[in-house]
Amino acid sequence: xxxxxxxxxxxxxxxxxxxxxxxRRATERGNRTTPYLFLAPYLILFGVFGLAxxxxxxxxxxxxxxxxxxxRPFIGLDNYRDLFSSESAIYGDWWSxxxxxxxxxLFSVPLLVVIPLGLALLLNRSFPGRTFFRAAFFAPYVLxxxxxxxxxxxxxxxxLGLVNRLLGLVGLPSDTPWVTDVPWAWVSLVGxxxxxxxxxxxxxxxAGLQDIPAELYEAAKVDGAGGWDRFRHVTIPGLRxxxxxxFTTTILASANVxxxxxxxxxxxxxxxxxxxxxxxxxxxxxxxxxxxxxxMSVFFALMLAVVSIVNFRLFRYRED
Amino acid sequence: xxKVRPVLRYAVLLLITAVxxxxxxxxxxxxxxxxxxxxxxxPSWLPNPFSTYGYDQILNNTANPxxxxxxxxxxxxxxxxxxxxxxASMAAYAxxxxxxxxxxxxxxxxxxxxxxxPTSLIIPNFIIAEKxxxxxxxxxxxxxxxxxxxxxxxxxxxxxxxxxxxxEAAVLDGANQWQIFRQVLxxxxxxxxxxxxxxxxxxxxxxxxWPVYVLFSPERLTLPAGLGLLQGAYVTDYPxxxxxxxxxxxxxxxxxxxxxxxxxxxxxxxxxKG
Numbered sequence: 401x402x403x404x405x406x407x408x409x410x411x412x413x414x415x416x417x418x419x420x421x422x423x424r425r426a427t428e429r430g431n432r433t434t435p436y437l438f439l440a441p442y443l444i445l446f447g448v449f450g451l452a453x454x455x456x457x458x459x460x461x462x463x464x465x466x467x468x469x470x471x472r473p474f475i476g477l478d479n480y481r482d483l484f485s486s487e488s489a490i491y492g493d494w495w496s497x498x499x500x501x502x503x504x505x506l507f508s509v510p511l512l513v514v515i516p517l518g519l520a521l522l523l524n525r526s527f528p529g530r531t532f533f534r535a536a537f538f539a540p541y542v543l544x545x546x547x548x549x550x551x552x553x554x555x556x557x558x559x560l561g562l563v564n565r566l567l568g569l570v571g572l573p574s575d576t577p578w579v580t581d582v583p584w585a586w587v588s589l590v591g592x593x594x595x596x597x598x599x600x601x602x603x604x605x606x607a608g609l610q611d612i613p614a615e616l617y618e619a620a621k622v623d624g625a626g627g628w629d630r631f632r633h634v635t636i637p638g639l640r641x642x643x644x645x646x647f648t649t650t651i652l653a654s655a656n657v658x659x660x661x662x663x664x665x666x667x668x669x670x671x672x673x674x675x676x677x678x679x680x681x682x683x684x685x686x687x688x689x690x691x692x693x694x695x696m697s698v699f700f701a702l703m704l705a706v707v708s709i710v711n712f713r714l715f716r717y718r719e720d
Numbered sequence: 721x722x723k724v725r726p727v728l729r730y731a732v733l734l735l736i737t738a739v740x741x742x743x744x745x746x747x748x749x750x751x752x753x754x755x756x757x758x759x760x761x762x763p764s765w766l767p768n769p770f771s772t773y774g775y776d777q778i779l780n781n782t783a784n785p786x787x788x789x790x791x792x793x794x795x796x797x798x799x800x801x802x803x804x805x806x807x808a809s810m811a812a813y814a815x816x817x818x819x820x821x822x823x824x825x826x827x828x829x830x831x832x833x834x835x836x837x838p839t840s841l842i843i844p845n846f847i848i849a850e851k852x853x854x855x856x857x858x859x860x861x862x863x864x865x866x867x868x869x870x871x872x873x874x875x876x877x878x879x880x881x882x883x884x885x886x887x888e889a890a891v892l893d894g895a896n897q898w899q900i901f902r903q904v905l906x907x908x909x910x911x912x913x914x915x916x917x918x919x920x921x922x923x924x925x926x927x928x929x930w931p932v933y934v935l936f937s938p939e940r941l942t943l944p945a946g947l948g949l950l951q952g953a954y955v956t957d958y959p960x961x962x963x964x965x966x967x968x969x970x971x972x973x974x975x976x977x978x979x980x981x982x983x984x985x986x987x988x989x990x991x992x993k994g
Contacts, residue, residue, distance in 0.1 A: 427946050434897050435820040442811035442955035445867040450833050460844060522733060527726070535980055536737045539744065542976045542983070544926025546944035547965045550951055554958050562746055565763050595740065602989060607988030656839050659928045663948070677839045684843040685933045692826035693843045709836060
């Protein structure tokens with residue numbers, strides 16, 4: 401590989417390949433450890449908190465690992481079997497959390513793919529004030545989930561909340577239990593998340609829109625394509641890689657939902673809005689059953705990996 | 721016709737802006753209301769009377785030392801950001817500019833973890849932190865998250881875009897790798913470093929799940945982790961809770977206003993070249 405580049409370079413009048421190669425080799429031999437010295441600080445961090453936890457998590461999941469007990473016997477795949485056996489104590493809670501996360505993801509992802517695209521199209525042309533609007537739409541995203549959780553818990557409060565009061569002012573029902581009953585709790589969680597994060601996706605779409613060559617639109621216009629045709633045949637195909645990114649990251653983010661449910665609905669009604677991530681940390685860090693929690697984590701990560709792979713495949717097939 | 725469309729566009733944009741901004745304005749307005757005014761039906765928009773009640777409550781509350789949480793968060797986010805910048809830039813330099821055994825495998829491993837949901841590592845990470853006796857310390861909110869695969873990937877892409885001729889000239893002048901890194905590459909990478917700094921600070925400042933489970937002494941909490949306690953203590957006393965939320969929002973909103981271009985570009989760039 402290196403040789404090819406150097407031959408090419410020589411043709412453009414650079415020093416002859418032999419000379420170059422010798423000098424490279426000399427510096428490389430002198431500094432063989434240098435790259436590793438540069439990498440060392442990061443690799444220590446990455447090894448301890450990135451790679452080790454992957455292997456360690458798999459190891460833990462094969463044991464009956466109570467954080468409070470010294471004895472951690474190997475039990476093979478029992479923790480995984482418990483996730484699927486309706487006789488186990490965690491079966492009901494676990495699948496209820498999978499269901500909760502599934503409902504949330506199913507409803508939030510389409511909205512977070514479509515609404516930001518609309519916002520990006522509105523902001524795509526340059527006009528006075530564009531930067532202001534872009535910043536306004538993005539602003540909620542820079543706030544943490546703790547802040548948006550507390551804020552919306554207040555806004556959605558059935559009695560004191562601004563949402564019900566404004567609805568009352570315009571003559572709509574003003575006693576909707578936004579955070580304590582279904583389906584309202586789902587509307588709240590999805591709605592707040594869309595409000596919170598759609599500026600993020602809009603910015604990514606905007607960057608993608610600006611990479612579509614203007615000539616394509618002009619050519620389409622010359623061919624007599626109307627606005628809708630240009631959107632379908634120029635904008636959408638041009639955004640394909642960006643859409644794949646938005647889809648994948650949004651699914652991952654939505655499946656990891658925790659803070660909104662923890663703070664806004666607090667799992668209510670009953671345990672119906674208690675999500676997978678919440679279930680995992682509760683199982684491991686509150687009930688101290690790290691083995692089961694690790695098995696849940698592995699299963700969860702595998703599920704998301706499958707979704708991502710299917711996603712990539714779908715986008716690739718459509719390209720053919 | 722051509723004059724109607726811009727008007728329509730602005731009307732739509734202003735309406736959407738109202739949806740995005742009103743909740744934030746409501747948070748600010750509530751934080752300077754009295755307890756009674758916050759409960760009023762129908763709601764009064766402007767705080768009348770203007771009151772520092774919410775802020776007085778949180779700043780003088782010894783059971784929930786909010787100011788301490790604020791300082792903890794500030795210190796943690798700053799140290800975390802420095803750690804990310806130093807480790808990621810050095811690693812990215814080696815990966816972008818040096819040839820060595822194992823480079824391809826290493827880079828693939830680092831990029832591979834970008835696709836792993838970070839929450840799936842939370843149990844083993846907790847046990848590792850516990851073995852290191854880091855639970856309930858500042859270290860546990862600074863260090864583990866600093867193994868930033870995104871940071872390495874992002875900076876490597878940026879370093880690759882800097883022409884190699886600049887370094888070759890420095891080599892001829894007798895500079896060693898460290899000098900090239902410090903004196904040639906880093907100064908040229910200020911925009912990328914600033915972007916990563918802002919994104920790292922935001923992420924750490926806003927982190928919620930991890931601090932909630934690894935910190936418990938009231939004086940050690942970060943602000944987001946403490947806000948939950950505040951909500952428990954002042955169940956429906958919204959001026960107090962909104963004052964706490966304001967305290968957690970103002971630093972990142974200020975950072976966002978000043979670094980807006982960096983944040984937004986960083987987000988869009990990480991999306992497209994990802």
